[in-house]
Amino acid sequence: MSLRVTRQTEEQSESQGGFPGAVPRHVAIIMDGNGRWAGRRGLPRSAGHSKGVESVRRAVAAALDFGVEYLTLYSFSSENWRRPKEEVGYLLNLLRRFANRDVSELHAQGVRIKVIGERSSLAPDIVTLIERAEEMTQANSAMTLMVAFNYGGRDELARAVRELAQQVLSGHLLPSEITPDLISNHLDTASIPDPELVIRTSGEQRLSNFLLWQSAYSEFVFVEEAWPDFDREIFASALKQYMLRDRRFGGLAATSL
Ligand code: IPE
Ligand code: IPE
Numbered sequence: 001m002s003l004r005v006t007r008q009t010e011e012q013s014e015s016q017g018g019f020p021g022a023v024p025r026h027v028a029i030i031m032d033g034n035g036r037w038a039g040r041r042g043l044p045r046s047a048g049h050s051k052g053v054e055s056v057r058r059a060v061a062a063a064l065d066f067g068v069e070y071l072t073l074y075s076f077s078s079e080n081w082r083r084p085k086e087e088v089g090y091l092l093n094l095l096r097r098f099a100n101r102d103v104s105e106l107h108a109q110g111v112r113i114k115v116i117g118e119r120s121s122l123a124p125d126i127v128t129l130i131e132r133a134e135e136m137t138q139a140n141s142a143m144t145l146m147v148a149f150n151y152g153g154r155d156e157l158a159r160a161v162r163e164l165a166q167q168v169l170s171g172h173l174l175p176s177e178i179t180p181d182l183i184s185n186h187l188d189t190a191s192i193p194d195p196e197l198v199i200r201t202s203g204e205q206r207l208s209n210f211l212l213w214q215s216a217y218s219e220f221v222f223v224e225e226a227w228p229d230f231d232r233e234i235f236a237s238a239l240k241q242y243m244l245r246d247r248r249f250g251g252l253a254a255t256s257l
């Protein structure tokens with residue numbers, strides 16, 4: 001409760017600090033450009049990934065300050081297994097290190113951690129670390145940090161469809177009862193509001209299988225900087241761009257009503 005009050009107080013002071021509108025409840029970020037950042041400096045790709053962890057810490061701290069309720073970070077896609085074995089191994093170890101070093105600090109800050117993505121094919125020790133982080137932080141309410149790991153929107157939808165098909169087969173569900181809400185409730189993000197804003201770094205302008213269903217009406221902000229250079233100012237600027245957008249959801253602009 002006290003954490004929530006703190007967050008709202010900070011949110012108010014930030015909006016006095018120049019935000020032209022309401023801070024989105026859910027911001028999702030495609031953290032891209034680590035490898036190119038490193039390549040430009042003559043460093044191995046792993047150096048970019050390692051530097052990217054510092055941006056993760058900065059992004060979480062800024063999101064807490066800005067009063068964002070849900071921050072989703074795309075950290076490993078279901079297609080990233082296609083990379084060389086050494087790079088995949090490095091990324092898996094970074095997750096292990098993050099779970100071991102950062103989770104208790106996030107817990108102290110009142111952050112609830114949730115990991116989305118396919119879990120059953122991950123190494124058992126990683127699954128244990130994920131479950132421990134989720135359990136330890138489940139009652140926190142300052143912010144929810146969703147880490148998308150071994151996540152792919154198509155895989156998530158396929159898993160949801162499989163579950164629903166199973167229910168139909170066992171006679172617990174009628175096909176006519178399958179609605180968009182029911183599908184939402186069977187995704188990894190069940191009970192989490194859709195992201196109002198999706199940010200992608202490094203100048204690429206694509207979704208790469210991220211939150212396909214949930215981003216149906218999201219606003220997109222593409223920033224030129226690579227993920228290791230992402231900071232509070234870039235985040236604030238993306239929020240401001242979002243606030244100036246006119247969201248219509250298929251209807252008409254508020255001004256023309
Ligand atoms: C993002 O940076 C991190 C992951 C996808 C795991 P990249 O590794 O994709 O870096 P670029 O896009 O090749 O520069
Ligand atoms: C998307 O980035 C995945 C993550 C940020 C984890 P990629 O670098 O894998 O995407 P593509 O291959 O450029 O589309």
Ligand code: MG
Binds near residue numbers: 032033034
């Ligand atoms: Mg990339």
